[in-house]
Amino acid sequence: MIHQSIALTPEARSTALAQALQALETEFALRSEFPPEVLAEARRAIADFERPAIDRREIELVTIDPATSTDLDQAVHLARNGDGYMVHYAIADVPGFVALGGSLDAETRLRGQTVYLPHRRISLHPESISEDAGSLLPGQDRSAYLWAFTLDAGGSVTHTALERAIVRSREKLNYVDVQAALDDGTASAMLQLLREIGLKRIELERARGGASLRIPSQEVECVDGTYVIVADAPLPVEDWNAQISLMTGMEAARIMLQAKVGLLRTMPPPAEKDIRIFRLQAKALGTVWEPEQPYGEFLRSLDLADPRQLALMHQATSLFRGATYTVLDGEVPEDIVQAAIAAPYAHTTAPLRRLVDRFALLICSYAVHGQEVPAGVREVLPQLPDLMNTSNRIVNNVERAAVDTVEAASLAHRVGERFAAVTITGTEDSGNGNHRTGGTLQVKDPAVMARFEGTAEAGMQVEAELVHADMASRKVLFRIVGP
Known part of the structure; x- marks a missing residue:
């Protein structure tokens, strides 16, 4: 993460900005x-929690998350197993706290997922569960759904097991420190295995034709009372850790497909029209894309330090459309693949923060033990796609609004100043011969993305004058004044 502190005016430092974010x-x-009644039910669920009989506290699990995280969904342990590997992956036992049909269950369906705002976190579950009794905190005995994956020498899964067990995380690690330890050679043998297995899983993803967007995202954090724009440039360890989660989701999907019951995360492949336009954009930005090269491999080849290739990565969002959830209940529909992963996939590793994962864990647990999935669980499945799609839309909108609010507040006193920037979209980015003025640019410092007026192609390094910044409307506008 690259933290860029926003220099706020005295007015912006006042309660006005805090009130705007709270609004x-x-x-x-x-x-x-x-x-x-929800809080009361959560307290009863914690007091009456039934611990599983299986004890796996001997497995030396650790969590790897952002440094400030306290809602810890996953803990991992990796070891060599002959010429292959053994991966244990513990997922928080949220189903053990949420009774199907209760008031807590109903509340989580209304929320859908945790919302992360600059000034607070609005959790999917009461904090007594999400940040305490249900969180895989270090040194604490916790119930978890424990996955055990046997991998061959190439990193492919050869066997999967799942059980509900008592576990204990040994340490709460964070991405920055883990990456530093791996880079300077002081990382533990297990963390070195995370890199080794992660790289092999990435190679398998490449062979499948999978793809991923590597766009530095923007978030807002409150650090010592000052709002900070965070430009999120993923560290390599985040990719390696994500591969363990992706592997779990792929195995969960396989189990659901075999049982013909569950909920998959699906996305169609890019439309030919979008591929054709993206190829024209790549050509216009001076980047060579060989005709036989898959789009996922092409995206991996982009150098985000190059402004034109960074702009092209932003344009690639047009290839990742139509993600939704597909219900399985007695039959397998035709479209079951998440195209970016290039395999069937299910959300199942973040039950503290995402509603659908709780049901995926339950279904997989019943299926691997040869048990019938209860009717009460099946009855909820058709409702989940709409609940999750609505929640995703709201969260995306509110997070964008939070960023826009802080950006506008931070720049309001700098109207008329000029900034170095890179154009993300521009005059000739439609690929069909149509021209338009204006587009989107990324200011280098502070890390602000906003609209501009004027004429410029995507991927240009430009000088832009700030002409408008208003916190109330959350609008920021620049004007191109020169290369």
Whole structure:
């Protein structure tokens, strides 16, 4: 993560900005507080929690997350197994706290997922569960759904097991420190295996034709009372760790498909029209894309330090459209693949933060033990796609609004100043011969993305004058003044 502190005016440092961010909760109708009956049910669930009989506390699990995370969904342990590997992956036992049909279950369906705002986190579950009793905190005995994957020398899964067990995480690690330890050679043998297995899983993804977007995202954090724009440039260790989660989701999908019951995360392949336009954009930006090279491999080859290739990566979002959830209940539909992963896939590793994962864990657990999935679980499945799609839309909108609010507040006193920037979209980016003025640019410092007026192609390094910045409307506008 690259933290760029925003220099706020005295007005922006006042309560105005805090109030504007808090107002997002009302504007987007976020469920900021839990009803008393939900909190009461959560307390009872913690007090009456039934621990599993299986004890796996001997497995030396660790969590790897952003440094400030306390809602810890996953813990991992990796070891050599002959010429292959053994991967244990513990997922928080949220189903053990949420009774199907109860008030807590109903509340989580209304929320869909945790919302991360600059000034607070609006959790999917009460904090007594999400940040305490259900979180895989270090040194604490916790119930978890424990996956055990046997991998061959190439990193492919040869056997999968799943059980509900008591586990204990040994340490709470964070991405920055783990990456530093791997880079300077001081990382533990297990963390070195994370890199080794992660790289092999990436090679398998490449062979499948999978693809991923590597766009530095923008988020807002509150650091010591100052709002900070965070430009998220993923570290290599985040990719390697994500491969363990992706592997789990792929195995969960396989189990659901065999049982013909569950919920897959699906996405269609890019439309030929979008591929054709993207090829024209690549050509216009001076990047060679060989005709036989898959689009996923082409995206991996892009150098994001090159402004034109960074702009092209932003343009690639047009290839990743139509993601949704597909229900399995007695039959397998035709479209079951998540095209970016190039395999069937299910969300199943973040039940503290995402509603659908709780049901995926339950279904997989029943299926691997040869048990019938209860009717009560099946009855919920058709509702989940709409609940999750609605939640995703709200969260994307509110997170963008939070970033826009802080950007506008931070720049309001700098109207008329000029900034170095890179154009992300520009005058000739449609690929069909149509021209338009204006587009989107990325300011280098502070890390702000905004609209511009004027004429410029995508991927140009430009000088832009700030002509408008208004916190109330969340609008920021630049004008191109020169290369």
